Amino acid sequence: MTPTVAVLRTLAIDAAALPPAPNGPLSDAQNTRRLRPHPAPCAACGTPARATRAIDTDVGRRWLDLCRTCMITSTKQPPAPPVPLTETMAAVREAAHRASISTALVLLVDPMHEKALTPDRSS
């Protein structure tokens, strides 16, 4: 799956519903006209777009206008850490204890990585 197809699939966007984009290299002025002064609607949610680009799809070249939230949502997420976060936190606590540092650790959990915090009970 190409990155463009993955973005469209992630955001449930039908390429055929996107506005046609001109072929060839695009100038900054062409991109800017889609965003200023009146931004095109985000292809996924309809709010004002913050970024635009032309993409090649199976139905031709199309504009992909995205708002900030949808752009972030469609960005490839990093893989989960190789070591469960619970082990990492335990190592940090142990290092703090050995260094006689009194500290409290607060972990803010990103829902994308919540699984990494869940103890593996399968073994």
Ligand SMILES: [Zn+2]
């Ligand atoms: Zn959006």
